[in-house]
Amino acid sequence: MCGIFGVLSADPAVPLMMDALGRLEYRGYDSVGLATVFEGKLSRRRAAGKLSALQKLLEREPLQGLSGIGHTRWATHGPPTIENSHPHVAGRVAVVHNGIIENHAILRAELSAAGVTFESATDTEVVAHLLNRELLVGATPHEAMALVMPRLIGAFAFVVLIAGEEDLLLAARKASPLAIGIGDGVAYVGSDAVALAPLTRRIIYLDDGDWAELLRSRISVFDCHGVAVSRPEYLSTVSSGMMGKGNFRHFMEKEIYDQPEAIAHTLHAVIDPGTWIAALPAPLDNVNAVSKITILAAGTSFYAALTARYWFESIGGVACEVDLSSEFRERKAVLPDEGVVIAVSQSGESLDTLLALRHGKSFYQKTLALVNVPESSIARESDAILLTRAGPEFGVASTKAFTAQLTALLGLAIAFGWARGNIKDCDALRLITALEGVPSRIARALKDVSKYQKIVHDLLRVRDVFYLGRGLSYPIALEGALKLKEITYIHAEGYAAGEMKHGPIALIDEHALVILVAPSDGLFGKIASNMSEVRARGGRVILLTDAKGAEELGTAADHLVVLPDIQPEVSPILYAIPVQLLAYLTAVEKGTDVDQPRNLAKSVTVE
Template sequence: MCGIVGILGSTDVAPRLVDALKRLEYRGYDSAGVATLEGGRLVRRRAEGKLRNLEAALEKTPVGGTSGIGHTRWATHGSPSVANAHPHMAGKVAVVHNGIIENYLELREEIKDGGADILTETDTEVVAHLVNAELAKGLSPQDAAARVLPRLKGAFALAFLFDGDNDLLIGARKGSPLAIGHGDGEMYLGSDAIALSPFTDRITYLEEGDWAVLDRNGARVFDANNNEVSRQESRSSVTAALMDKGNYRHFMAKEIHEQPEVIGHTLSRYIDLGARKVDVPGAAAIDFTNLNRILISACGTAYYAGLVAKYWFEKYARLPVEIDVASEFRYRETPIGKNEFALFISQSGETADTLASLRYCKENGAKIGAVVNVPESTIARESDVVFQTIAGPEIGVASTKAFTCQLAVLAALAIHAGRSRGFVNEDQETELVEALGAIPGLAVQALKSEIKIETLSQPLSRVSDALYLGRGTNFPLAMEGALKLKELSYIHAEGYAAGELKHGPIALIDENMPVFVIAPHDGIYEKTVSNMQEVAARGGRIILITDERGAAESGDVAQDVVIMPDVHEIVAPIIYALPVQMISYHTAVFMGTDVDQPRNLAKSVTVE
């Protein structure tokens, strides 16, 4: 993931920027750069590849100055190159950016019509041009930023440095994290406390929609409506920087809220938003046109990601999928035929049962693929092709951002398979890629339901059983919701296909049984409504998770409704995973359980 750092210092800033960027290397990147104010004028150095290349460039051609910004870039729009590396500059402004500007094509055309020269393939460059255009009208840097920020759609964190303003940094966040560091006569910006830990342990975390104006005496913070606000300063332990929760109570809460950012970064590896095409690294190693079957194996939440993928591969690629819990697959002596692809899903890449299943398939001649978050892991090393998720470190035992990033990768891979096999045409590919590209912004919208979810979770903390229902790709999500509730709150919960209600689970329904119904308004929504009516007739309490249209057509059958944004069907299980996670989280918080480390559970199961 991209990393941002900014310093208003009292000593030579370039080495300090590089030091801070080194602490962000864990996020993943493919280029890096810095910009400083040397004699009051903007200068920059950039390099493709690792930070040592940037250090070499700075050693060859040093830059001076005590004010600067730095960036490690994970390519989204445009290939990894020096030209596309950050910081980007236009006139009197330099900018670094983490996230995706969804409406950049529209903005790009606007600035081109205004006579600006576009020098990169990135979405970030348009931000620099827009702010510079406002400066050219005579606006101050603060007013120029205030004018431009509301025009940017998507999830982003930004840091600006201005020519001639040696005592000014401006930062902004929407969906992507950004923190302010407080020093003695110095001020800092960073993607997280890890980047700032060499300089300070006094941190202020910007909240969603905030933007800030920094000088060496402090920072003024404004909300999305440009009202000046106060944000709490907290202490961050330098020695525990990699374990910093930010301004969240638990790691799980932090990781839930990181999803707009990390899903965006993961998708940037697998889709080309500019061309509106899938572009899956390594997929050429798999001949989808001649495959007879895909075998998917995983454990826990990763297994439910695989179940969702089964729907996608069979619908979009017309490719049969067989999926197993890894602990069963490894022992049932599955026959492996020719032209079969075995796909294994694991956050850590070290899950024992999944690894054993992989080795069984490999011994029997199957081509092996892995969806993992740790590219150096054993599963990754033993696979023929690795489809990496860019979720970053996930500390909470209950998987959140790793799950949605797995879904993002699997969706892109299913579209690629469909395109390869001729079942997805060019127009359909464009539609599906645009839907995936909208996920970060939709995730930001979905997270706004948290206040509603927190309110309804309090009475849930007093129940002993719960039921989750869903159809289509939301059936696996129902099982994931039940798993999350069990993991975190120790409440017994079950997930079922809504159509199975009459085949047994309906016997459990009474006035004490909460029933969660995951039901975006889609082609089978009416069927789900009939299932809800069956629950209501038996006194069950229904919590409906749907969109505005679904809520309107459900009548008064549900006691509580959580509204999600309207989404394309391929996006639904990713976006609807967020309220499911928040329900489990807040219920557990009310119960007082150990949210980040539930009893009897481990983050990575490396033994059978």
């Protein structure tokens, strides 16, 4: 994630921006920068590293102005250099940005063909150049935004400052969060309410696809069609915990909606935008020498690891084994020479995974930590670290950390397979392009949750819930069952769909509900037979599928959730969303403690 802040103030902007960026530094600290408009001129200061580096620069080269934008960055497109630091400037336009412009490569090629020279490797810079191009041909800032916004595909938030416009900020969001703060003759905009907390309690949250014009005297909001709309004003609470939730009821809900942003940042921490292939970390860099990959994990991370086994074997072309951390030390595992152990943990502190990692090291395995916390114990004890960029996750039931893990693991498998020659260049490009499209598809899947309400009512009435999936959908079935158990306390089990007739089918009757995780991939025909088996025994069926699957089997299901079309290899990341929503909405309806379910802790640090 990255932190964004903008201000139209009556006082010098820089101290306000530095203070706000300090509150946002948890969102990124690879590089940092500011831009202001003073006497009509646009000026900026940028530094690689943390906020302290920018502070030292400003002491030598101060900035003046009452209007400004600032950014603290987790490197996504391009390494954390000054050239890639925000704000990015093109002519009169400065932009700070969070998320991903999915079609940046096409837009960059178009601009380059028109003679534009780029200074960075970021996707952000295309926004600055597109807006500046419209201004150069006579468009007003409002007209420029109205023309550029429909051209941008992805999950993003950005704020724009324009030379000669000391009473104007432009802001936009699509899937990534953005909050506007209203003051007395002043205006603010930030990545979340934490940045705005000491400045104002009056908050407007932009809807997905909205963009806004901020003046000191008024705020104007426009929807994705450029039509002026009214968005409600909220009075934020004093509680820092509540402010961390924004306008969501629970941390878990917020973190479900954070996923387009978390996935985009994780993806572009993994994928090199120049080559569109991941740089393999040290334990995997000698790809042809790797004899076997062993992935160790627990809980939700274990289901991410199970998914990765399919990817490493089918895409990476390498033998892969997945072990529950707590069981790995209890059996005499055979670990070959030149093997690699990958320890997967959101917190990096799960004791069973840490002990399993140490056990793997005793067999002279190279080790890689896939964690969300770089300073964690598992990270420190591994040969190399691959960071998910999900940001802090407060809900005990993991959501955005899980899909970030899936994103990182798939990116790794693609890079590994490409380096080994197991997949062709065109296949690697196809898969990376599909990954780039995941955030926007998740944003679409999150737009309307009303279709889940009837399903929730059924879930509250049944005795047993079974999640079924085949192939890559099988681990998502397991994860769906775990989520439902964790926060609703309803009995649920996940199964490989082909195993249904080997025992579990004995439990299917009118008191059972079966959830089929079924994108229309090569295994969809077999899922159809599972549906028939369930219906023949009186069980009710919820079908999670895409448009093609809905056309084939939708009328035979009791409930249907249609998700956007997506490449089959990438589908587990998208299909994690409905199983999370089903668990969350059912827990809310049931009245359980969603963020802190009974008997559970965020990180298990005892055996």
